[in-house]
Amino acid sequence: MKKSLFKCSKGKCQNPAIIHQKYSGLHLCEPHFIEDVERKVKKEIRKQWLIERGDTIAVAMSGGKDSSSLLYLLKKIFHSRTDLEFISIAVDEGIKGFRSVTLRNAEKIAKDLGVELFSFSFKKEFGFTLDEIAAKGFEQAPCTFCGVLRRKVIDRKAKELGATKVATAHNLDDEVQTILINYIRGDIARLSRLRGRRNEFVPRIKPLRGVPEKEVALYALVAGIPISTVQCPYVKLSFRFTVKRMLNEFEMKHPGTKYSLMRGYERMSEFLPKEGRELLKCERCGEASASIICKACEIVERMRDGKN
Numbered sequence: 001m002k003k004s005l006f007k008c009s010k011g012k013c014q015n016p017a018i019i020h021q022k023y024s025g026l027h028l029c030e031p032h033f034i035e036d037v038e039r040k041v042k043k044e045i046r047k048q049w050l051i052e053r054g055d056t057i058a059v060a061m062s063g064g065k066d067s068s069s070l071l072y073l074l075k076k077i078f079h080s081r082t083d084l085e086f087i088s089i090a091v092d093e094g095i096k097g098f099r100s101v102t103l104r105n106a107e108k109i110a111k112d113l114g115v116e117l118f119s120f121s122f123k124k125e126f127g128f129t130l131d132e133i134a135a136k137g138f139e140q141a142p143c144t145f146c147g148v149l150r151r152k153v154i155d156r157k158a159k160e161l162g163a164t165k166v167a168t169a170h171n172l173d174d175e176v177q178t179i180l181i182n183y184i185r186g187d188i189a190r191l192s193r194l195r196g197r198r199n200e201f202v203p204r205i206k207p208l209r210g211v212p213e214k215e216v217a218l219y220a221l222v223a224g225i226p227i228s229t230v231q232c233p234y235v236k237l238s239f240r241f242t243v244k245r246m247l248n249e250f251e252m253k254h255p256g257t258k259y260s261l262m263r264g265y266e267r268m269s270e271f272l273p274k275e276g277r278e279l280l281k282c283e284r285c286g287e288a289s290a291s292i293i294c295k296a297c298e299i300v301e302r303m304r305d306g307k308n
């Protein structure tokens, strides 16, 4: 870590700063930075009423910096809440040279934190890996398929395991990217879904929603959470990746852009239509779905028919 010439801006604190938050104008030392991240997580949990008495919370674990920090933070914040139970779910998409590495990390972290980890795979659930999907050369980026199938496995397994909430590690950057992607596409339904809850699924909570990606990484580093830095080989093919780069450039030139986009969306979301459409039952798997055949089953059929 770079030694900073700046002192921490908090009160009379004389510690050297480890971060300069351009968007807030603050320089923060290690303890004050940790406090700041944890404050943001607690605020998000309060704001969204994310955790209720007696909850069993399934944390979706990939073993990367975000989900590892999330599990660590939840265990730390709620260590005295004996009414809560934490479990973790990992999904092996079948991405050679990538997922096996991060999954080993997920296993280690879950074990260190005393949380049971349940592992599943695309191969077992659907009969094929993400590498096999990518090899088909469909028009859409592999990430599109991966997102749908991951969500499906996590939803299904969380329910089977008796979880009452699923916690995902989406950080500020992820959320703001999703908002912008949906603005660009004018996807009103997805924009309203981003906040709402649907009763048919185990409700999803995103405690890291208010923390910038860089700060999640720095938090993991200072908290001594082992993280794997291997990147998914498919990421660069996605539309999201372009949006991510663009947002980072905005943030560099105009600090505060990401928070501003988030606040703007929150103000606007009051005017978005409430999702009134009844969910159907997928004809193939019988699970709740927005269409007659759910997105996951659609992918399974495409893989079987070899259509692209």
Ligand SMILES: [Zn+2]
Residues within 6 Å of the ligand: 008, 009, 010, 013, 014, 015, 028, 029, 030, 031, 032
């Ligand atoms: Zn300080």
Ligand SMILES: [Zn+2]
Residues within 6 Å of the ligand: 282, 283, 284, 285, 286, 287, 289, 293, 294, 295, 296, 297
């Ligand atoms: Zn289905």
